[in-house]
Amino acid sequence: NLLCFTDKGKVFRVKVHELPLASRAAKGKSIANVLNLGANEKIKSILPVRELLPGSHIVMVTKKGIIKKTEMTNFAHIKNNGIIALTTDLDDELIDAKVSDGKSDIFLSTAEGMSIRFDEEDVRSMGRAARGVKGMTLSQNDRVVGLEIFNKENKGTVLAVTENGYGKRTETAEYRTQSRGGSGIITQKTTDKVGNVIGTRMVS
Numbered sequence: 001n002l003l004c005f006t007d008k009g010k011v012f013r014v015k016v017h018e019l020p021l022a023s024r025a026a027k028g029k030s031i032a033n034v035l036n037l038g039a040n041e042k043i044k045s046i047l048p049v050r051e052l053l054p055g056s057h058i059v060m061v062t063k064k065g066i067i068k069k070t071e072m073t074n075f076a077h078i079k080n081n082g083i084i085a086l087t088t089d090l091d092d093e094l095i096d097a098k099v100s101d102g103k104s105d106i107f108l109s110t111a112e113g114m115s116i117r118f119d120e121e122d123v124r125s126m127g128r129a130a131r132g133v134k135g136m137t138l139s140q141n142d143r144v145v146g147l148e149i150f151n152k153e154n155k156g157t158v159l160a161v162t163e164n165g166y167g168k169r170t171e172t173a174e175y176r177t178q179s180r181g182g183s184g185i186i187t188q189k190t191t192d193k194v195g196n197v198i199g200t201r202m203v204s
Helices: none
Strands: 002-006 010-014 043-048 057-062 066-071 094-100 105-110 114-119 144-150 157-162 167-171 197-203
Touching (some): 057 144, 094 144
Antiparallel strands (some): 002 010, 002 043, 057 094, 105 114, 105 144
């Protein structure tokens, strides 16, 4: 199963074997021919999920720093027209979704180079229609661009990439755990030369 999350907070499901197989240089098929997306609706995250296991969660975040955790079993019955995964405000949108075991830390990063790490247990599990809670306090023009799930053992590093092609890798242990909803700490200095952060990824 591929769970496809959109900027409007909806989730669609498609089986991998239903997608056309193509060569590396092929153009591909429009996602609109596969999913019943609404007007101007865009896919923001795709999660490959073999089984919808009890105890596993899907963590979602919006560009305004709202975070939400929902048990994976709530996504067992997804209609062709999709279902609501997160209720967003009109001026907000979902930007990413990740699978979690419910016992990890959540890491958020922003375009202006700020980040915050907090215990996943600070976010209670909610139903599909819920809006979520504040994960991070942002400055006026800032927005969340990255969501990662950190293990408690601090195994791995996080890679931040900027719009002008700069990259930086940092040990996860360097990010101390804070309280959910704070403004966080600097993870990447942004300048005219470097540009804003466009995303982060856990790398091994």
